[in-house]
Amino acid sequence: MALQPSKIIETFPNPHPNNTYTIQFSTAEFTTLCPLTGQPDFATLTVEYSPLEWCLESKSIKQFLWSFRDEGHFHEDVTNQILNAMVTACAPRWMTVTGHFNIRGGIDFVITAKYSAK
Amino acid sequence: MALQPSKIIETFPNPHPNNTYTIQFSTAEFTTLCPLTGQPDFATLTVEYSPLEWCLESKSIKQFLWSFRDEGHFHEDVTNQILNAMVTACAPRWMTVTGHFNIRGGIDFVITAKYSAK
Amino acid sequence: MALQPSKIIETFPNPHPNNTYTIQFSTAEFTTLCPLTGQPDFATLTVEYSPLEWCLESKSIKQFLWSFRDEGHFHEDVTNQILNAMVTACAPRWMTVTGHFNIRGGIDFVITAKYSAK
Amino acid sequence: MALQPSKIIETFPNPHPNNTYTIQFSTAEFTTLCPLTGQPDFATLTVEYSPLEWCLESKSIKQFLWSFRDEGHFHEDVTNQILNAMVTACAPRWMTVTGHFNIRGGIDFVITAKYSAK
Amino acid sequence: MALQPSKIIETFPNPHPNNTYTIQFSTAEFTTLCPLTGQPDFATLTVEYSPLEWCLESKSIKQFLWSFRDEGHFHEDVTNQILNAMVTACAPRWMTVTGHFNIRGGIDFVITAKYSAK
Amino acid sequence: MALQPSKIIETFPNPHPNNTYTIQFSTAEFTTLCPLTGQPDFATLTVEYSPLEWCLESKSIKQFLWSFRDEGHFHEDVTNQILNAMVTACAPRWMTVTGHFNIRGGIDFVITAKYSAK
Amino acid sequence: MALQPSKIIETFPNPHPNNTYTIQFSTAEFTTLCPLTGQPDFATLTVEYSPLEWCLESKSIKQFLWSFRDEGHFHEDVTNQILNAMVTACAPRWMTVTGHFNIRGGIDFVITAKYSAK
Amino acid sequence: MALQPSKIIETFPNPHPNNTYTIQFSTAEFTTLCPLTGQPDFATLTVEYSPLEWCLESKSIKQFLWSFRDEGHFHEDVTNQILNAMVTACAPRWMTVTGHFNIRGGIDFVITAKYSAK
Amino acid sequence: MALQPSKIIETFPNPHPNNTYTIQFSTAEFTTLCPLTGQPDFATLTVEYSPLEWCLESKSIKQFLWSFRDEGHFHEDVTNQILNAMVTACAPRWMTVTGHFNIRGGIDFVITAKYSAK
Amino acid sequence: MALQPSKIIETFPNPHPNNTYTIQFSTAEFTTLCPLTGQPDFATLTVEYSPLEWCLESKSIKQFLWSFRDEGHFHEDVTNQILNAMVTACAPRWMTVTGHFNIRGGIDFVITAKYSAK
DSSP, rough: OOOOOOOOOOOOOOOTTEEEEEEEEEEEEEEEEEEEEEEEEEEEEEEEEEESSEEEEHHHHHHHHHHTTTOOOOOHHHHHHHHHHHHHHHOSSEEEEEEEEEEEEEEEEEEEEEEEEE | OOOOOOOOOOEOOOOTTSSSSEEEEEEEEEEEEOOTTTTTTEEEEEEEESSSSSOOOOHHHHHHTTTTTTTTTOOHHHHHHHHHHHHHHOOEEEEEEEEEEETTEEEEEEEEEEEEEE | OOOOSOOOOOOOOSSOOOSSSEEEEEEEEOOOOOOOOOEEEEEEEEEEEEEEEEEOHHHHHHHHHHTTTBBBBOOHHHHHHHHHHHHHHHHSEEEEEEEEEEETTTTEEEEEEEEEOO | OOOOOOOOEEEOOOOOSSSEEEEEEEEEEEEOOOOTTOEEEEEEEEEEEOSSSSEEHHHHHHHHHHHHTSSBBBHHHHHHHHHHHHHHHHOOEEEEEEEEEEEEEEEEEEEEEEEEOO | OOOOOSOOOOOOEEEEETTTEEEEEEEEEEEETTTOOOOOOEEEEEEEEEOOEEEOOHHHHHHHHHTTTTTTTOHHHHHHHHHHHHHHHHOOSSSEEEEEEEEEEEEEEEEEEEEEOO | OOOOSSOOOOOOSSOOSSSEEEEEEEEEEEEEEOOOTTTEEEEEEEEEEOOOEEEEEEHHHHHHHHHTSSSSOOOOHHHHHHHHHHHHHHHSSEEEEEEEEEEEEEEEEEEEEEEOOO | OOOOOOOOOOOEEOOOSSSEEEEHHHHEEEEOOOOOOOOOEEEEEEEEOOOOSSEEEEHHHHHHTTTTTTTOOHHHHHHHHHHHHHHHHHOOSSHHHEEEEEEEEEEEHHHHHHHHOO | OEEEEEEEOEEEEOOTTTHHHHHHHHEEEEEEETTTTTOOOEEEEEEEESSSSSEEEEHHHHHOOOOOOOOSSHHHHHHHHHHHHHHHOOOOSEEEEEEEEEEEEEEEEEEEEEEEEO | OOOOSOOOOOEESOOOTTSSEEEEEEEEEEEEOOOTTTEEEEEEEEEEOOOOEEEEEEEHHHHHHHHHSSSSSOHHHHHHHHHHHHHHHHOSSSEEEEEEEEETTEEEEEEEEEEEOO | OOOOOOOOOOOOOOSTTSSSEEEEEEEEEEEOOTTOOOEEEEEEEEEEEEOSSSOOHHHHHHHEEEETSSSSSSSSHHHHHHHHHHHHHHHHEEEEEEEEEETTEEEEEEEEEEOOOO
């Protein structure tokens, strides 16, 4: 069945719960709309986390990030929303989400949001 | 008034018709949908042309490229469609449109379509 | 209404005050005048901060940096002035302002000014 | 149905036969075996061509290149074989196939094979 | 005396009129205003020419490019204006002026204007 | 005798057990199959460790990494498997294994697994 | 009056003594003579410091570095001499001077000398 | 049997004599001795040719380039010697040999020797 | 005996007069004085030529370029002077001298002077 | 007298024993032989140390590294041997030797050996 944009983030059991390790994934293909002008915004999005019991499933990651394509979002807000949703989904040791938004008006923005279980 | 996606490409009179010169513009923010799977595709699009009587207006370029965001297009087809529409709009000496489409299945594609007024 | 250079820095309420995160923005388009010779100086300016209650509004950032275009400023002074003004505007956890000034007489300068709330 | 390695290269009708244009695709994921030692070889493979009536279909390209994974091939031979097979499949105006093979014994090889319809 | 912005381009006699050679100069510090919005635009400007009897004097080049700082100009127009003024000043064999204007609305522009004495 | 893929990792006695030092090796030629689709995956694999009594033998490293070529493995799992096997083989002070997997669906993954003897 | 090489380093009062900040300057145009062979040596010189009451004046920096042009100096010695002279001139919190000397006999040298007020 | 340095260059029959193609190989590991001082020299050596009936065998290339390790050679001479020997060995359509010799006394040298069958 | 700056350029007989080849050498260590201000100028100098009967000797090249260190020269003039002197010394098929002079006042200059025997 | 390969490392008295500083040198021209096959190996070697009473003399460094050219050495062993010999020669505060060995069999190795006086 064809992939669809989705707000649901699927997970799978951490295959090596006795190892401490990190998972980082990155895409240059994140796009939303500006909530003020409706014009498209573009960013490179990077997520890094250390799994405890659950890992984020990769097809599901793609569908979740796709779900922002037709929505209006401010840079600071959407980066933190993604962090909060992914932390809720997989309950990691820690997670960092970085959104590097393309130049607008000669200025680019990088938002870096962090979660720690402790 | 807010910008909108638009299939109309506006032009303005070439301010230096007695000079021979080229205009190149490029954006890393071109996106369409795959006509088979509906999933987003992304490309860097570059256009270079030598104007005769008309130049392409920059806000209009942005709106025209935006108009492909929610449409399904094959790489080869959309690159040539953009060439044909821009040539029709400004009747240049010559024009080249290059679409560098992001990696899918480990393979990236670069389509380069050229027009010459002869 | 058209944007104007402005010494006023506008803010908006931090949309995720319960998250600890950083905001970095950067522009390669900062220019002032040399206070000794009147000749233009150019710099890449980068600001990074961790917001508490307020975030810096992006259009306002652009107008504020623009306001230095016709003023005479020494490198060390203007970098610290920008830090002080932005800290006053948004009262962050911490902030760093870096000005990387273009080569003059074979030498380039990088000024890095830091503020911490503690 | 799952993709399989395949020696068949599928094509589709050139959507813009009245335009002269080029199609380039590239993958960093080409691998064969050394026919002397049986050890894996790796290459970046780039194909560029100008279509006449037919274009190479992208899933089929992936399956065709995959079909060399478990076969023994010399660099010079396999690059020319790929050219010959792709030319037979789509009968282009011209085609260039470049294989950039990874360093072995401190030396890397780049084989560039060209076909022209005239 | 302090340098000033100036529309006058000074020259000096070609010290090697019997040699055929080219002079290229480039600055990342060209700035004008947008004639529609009044906001600053920035470009990297490159000039290359082959002198006949006269060469462009370097301090004068700086003052001439500086003279556009507070004026409103479209990209296509200003690049050709600079070409025309410099050709008038030094009557070269040929000259090329390239303006690479910074990203606005996700799109950057490169204007390349050429003059040839023949 | 020709090299073969092998799950056995050979070692040799640390030639400088009184020195504290690290050994890092890296290959851009790691390939496995996707366990869901059977399609090839590719990664750059980097291993860094501090030896105690034993060092990993380089030909054996090549054969061990080769042994994954025809097996199906998830990114998170295979990176940790490699760490566990190499730690078992040489009992180092500490070891880090990093797998940087090529882009699939617009997203690349970097898995970093760490072991420490303490 | 024309600039001259000079062993005197001029300073100006720190305009923001209540801020903690750093000043870094760098030049690719440092040259001395080899004290053994008399042949020219070249280096990229970088200085970073945190000012207390005084800042180093930029024209004076240029003249001071110029003063080594016709003198014979070993790499290790001249880098430390520059540190000592600049520390004496401005009494900073801390200062680092790095000299990256061009390749001689296939080997390049980087000398990094540090001062701390505590 | 172990490889040895050798002045003999082995060839194999061109597997695709009906195709026109080029073979380029490159090594960053070419070293000779300076004939004046006996000190080692180092170069990156690149060979490109279009085969007619014979191709250069890759192990033999390695042994041939190795044979210069303990010999004294001037840059201009050895680059042309390599061209002449390889042309004699495989009688190509054309061949280019480029030696990029590492910096000595602040100057690097690139020698490019070409042969054409016509 | 120690090397000295020298206006004499020594040559040696072309060791392969029957081959057509080019010799390129480059240094990042060319420095002169500005004839107006007396301040040091710096350039990367590249020379490429095709020898007929004579080649330029490398130690002599170093001494010749060194001889400009304490002399005042304009960029356009000194680049052509070097071309003329080297052409006189070795009478090549053709020669190109390129001087890439470091940024002054925000502008860098590249002078490219060419000689051809025909 | 001509330089020769030598196992003796000469030193000179630290000219600034009251300053704490580091000396780093690096060469891309380190070569040995593989002790198993006799074939040449190549590495970039970097040494960094903080001198106490003695500094390593640069011509002597060149001769010492040259002395490994005709000897067979394993990567791990030779990097530690160089550390031990240089520490013995100059008794530094601390020293790090890094050997980055070129790709063999698709894998490169970086050995980093450290010494500390405490």
